[in-house]
Amino acid sequence: MKDYDVCVIGAGYGGATVAALLALSGRRVALVEKTLVAGGKAQTVDRKGYRFEMFGAVGIPARNSRFDELVEALDIADRVPFVIPEGEAASLRYKAVSGEWRSMYSALQQTGSADEMDNLRRVFDASDEDLAALGRLYAAVLTLEGEDLAALEDVGMLDWIRPFGLSAALVSQLCMNLNTLFVVAVDRLAASEAIYTMRQQVLGGVGRYHVGGYGRVAEACAEYVVERGGVYITKQRVERVIIEDGRAVGIETDEGQLHARAIISNAGIQPTVLRLAGSEHFPADYVARVESLEPSWAIAGCRYVLDARVFDAALIPIFSDQSWLDDERFARMEAGDWPDVPLVAIDVPSEFDPSLSPLPGHQIANCQMFCSPDPDSPMAEEAIRRGEAVIDELWPGFRRHIIRREPYGARQISGLSRDSVLPGQGGEAVGLAQIVGQVGRSKPDARTPLPGLYLVGCDAGGRGAGTHQAVDSGFNVAAMVNDDLG
Numbered sequence: 001m002k003d004y005d006v007c008v009i010g011a012g013y014g015g016a017t018v019a020a021l022l023a024l025s026g027r028r029v030a031l032v033e034k035t036l037v038a039g040g041k042a043q044t045v046d047r048k049g050y051r052f053e054m055f056g057a058v059g060i061p062a063r064n065s066r067f068d069e070l071v072e073a074l075d076i077a078d079r080v081p082f083v084i085p086e087g088e089a090a091s092l093r094y095k096a097v098s099g100e101w102r103s104m105y106s107a108l109q110q111t112g113s114a115d116e117m118d119n120l121r122r123v124f125d126a127s128d129e130d131l132a133a134l135g136r137l138y139a140a141v142l143t144l145e146g147e148d149l150a151a152l153e154d155v156g157m158l159d160w161i162r163p164f165g166l167s168a169a170l171v172s173q174l175c176m177n178l179n180t181l182f183v184v185a186v187d188r189l190a191a192s193e194a195i196y197t198m199r200q201q202v203l204g205g206v207g208r209y210h211v212g213g214y215g216r217v218a219e220a221c222a223e224y225v226v227e228r229g230g231v232y233i234t235k236q237r238v239e240r241v242i243i244e245d246g247r248a249v250g251i252e253t254d255e256g257q258l259h260a261r262a263i264i265s266n267a268g269i270q271p272t273v274l275r276l277a278g279s280e281h282f283p284a285d286y287v288a289r290v291e292s293l294e295p296s297w298a299i300a301g302c303r304y305v306l307d308a309r310v311f312d313a314a315l316i317p318i319f320s321d322q323s324w325l326d327d328e329r330f331a332r333m334e335a336g337d338w339p340d341v342p343l344v345a346i347d348v349p350s351e352f353d354p355s356l357s358p359l360p361g362h363q364i365a366n367c368q369m370f371c372s373p374d375p376d377s378p379m380a381e382e383a384i385r386r387g388e389a390v391i392d393e394l395w396p397g398f399r400r401h402i403i404r405r406e407p408y409g410a411r412q413i414s415g416l417s418r419d420s421v422l423p424g425q426g427g428e429a430v431g432l433a434q435i436v437g438q439v440g441r442s443k444p445d446a447r448t449p450l451p452g453l454y455l456v457g458c459d460a461g462g463r464g465a466g467t468h469q470a471v472d473s474g475f476n477v478a479a480m481v482n483d484d485l486g
């Protein structure tokens with residue numbers, strides 16, 4: 001049996017961040033991961049010489065982010081160089097009401113320039129009045145702070161948008177962006193979270209990436225733990241949290257036990273409380289609350305290696321006015337009634353870092369559509385079928401260039417991240433849904449009621465979009481645990 005200050009279960013972005021920051025502050029840390037590499041849902045893997053993003057590929061914001069703070073705090077910038085494509089690296093495809101497909105190319109950071117306004121006029125038929133309404137909305141996004149922003153945690157984002165009087169096409173563009181950022185219904189997405197992240201997006205741009213893959217920063221965090229005298233164990237699943245005298249004191253894997261003064265779990269609040277620790281160790285009302293928490297949706301998609309540069313941008317959202325999703329539209333999709341265009345987001349990591357491919361000119365891409373987080377749901381297959389039909393329409397001949405195709409959905413996401421311990425849960429793309437009733441004051445505390453057991457990652461302790469929320473949580477939980485350990 002080995003003793004540590006802290007054991008961290010899981011090396012997703014939350015776990016890797018908290019482990020590295022605690023190692024930086026002198027704690028002896030054991031980081032235990034069930035898969036081969038760090039990064040969780042954002043891990044990068046090697047396949048026959050190609051570097052692949054398993055799922056998510058880019059961060060928002062690109063600059064001025066918690067990632068910058070992390071890289072600086074650990075002094076690892078030379079190991080994980082930041083890259084961002086120059087020029088018009090984003091390109092959206094919008095199907096207008098007339099049925100015509102329209103394209104818009106732009107830089108990864110918007111400036112509000114005259115050219116951008118002209119593009120909005122051309123693609124979304126925006127009038128001067130529409131643009132003025134959009135300007136008022138963004139002015140509010142940039143000024144809402146502190147208590148005023150926090151007061152919006154009980155307001156759904158669609159209700160917040162409505163009084164600005166945007167045209168249907170501009171609502172589509174905005175809601176499409178919010179769906180892809182948070183992977184939840186825009187009517188229940190908490191306005192406080194949405195506005196906070198939209199502001200980061202305006203000020204820092206989109207498309208954070210690191211040479212070697214998006215998972216590289218998590219890998220560097222795990223290496224850092226070892227350099228600071230801790231251990232990083234891969235391919236070992238934590239089977240249970242050891243509890244003695246009403247306190248979490250260690251973890252158990254197939255290979256044995258590790259003891260520590262603090263146990264931090266990145267395995268998801270529901271798997272941690274209901275399976276790893278066991279609900280009998282928590283108050284009944286806490287268990288009931290944990291069971292009632294709603295996950296984000298999942299994402300179904302395909303990873304591709306293409307033998308040519310098929311896609312002409314790094315980030316390509318594809319949508320119509322029917323594509324963005326509130327609760328009602330998602331329920332219709334679940335029941336088999338799909339929109340004319342399912343919302344498709346194509347990320348092309350090789351446009352950020354061409355060295356991901358060993359052969360020049362080959363492209364690595366990932367297309368993503370929304371589906372149920374239930375690993376047993378058949379929705380993923382249908383989402384992929386419909387998403388690829390849209391890609392066929394826009395890039396005829398695209399299939400001729402596929403030299404590798406890997407479909408995935410909620411089941412694969414669950415396999416690489418959190419266990420499914422409740423019906424309809426496990427494959428969530430983000431973590432806990434950032435909806436009204438589950439954010440701000442209503443978000444679960446990273447300190448669980450079981451002394452010595454903490455949560456980290458997208459279920460507690462942070463805010464922001466996807467990996468940024470996980471890293472933010474890592475910072476906050478590291479400070480919390482340092483305080484508690486004294």
Ligand SMILES: Cc1cc2nc3c(=O)[nH]c(=O)nc-3n(C[C@H](O)[C@H](O)[C@H](O)COP(=O)(O)OP(=O)(O)OC[C@H]3O[C@@H](n4cnc5c(N)ncnc54)[C@H](O)[C@@H]3O)c2cc1C
Pocket residue numbers: 009010011012013014015032033034035038039040041042055056057058059060236237238239266267268299300301368413416417418419428429430431456457458459465466467468470
């Ligand atoms: C298809 C897809 C696309 C996405 N796109 C983006 C994007 O472009 N940008 C973005 O910012 N975010 C994106 N996201 C979301 C983002 O990847 C996640 O929100 C974020 O990575 C979650 O981090 P986390 O720390 O909460 O935990 P996770 O990534 O879930 O990591 C949990 C870790 O714990 C490990 N673990 C779990 N149980 C155990 C156990 N019992 N023992 C040992 N280890 C265990 C897992 O293996 C995993 O490594 C995407 C997600 C998906 C699925």
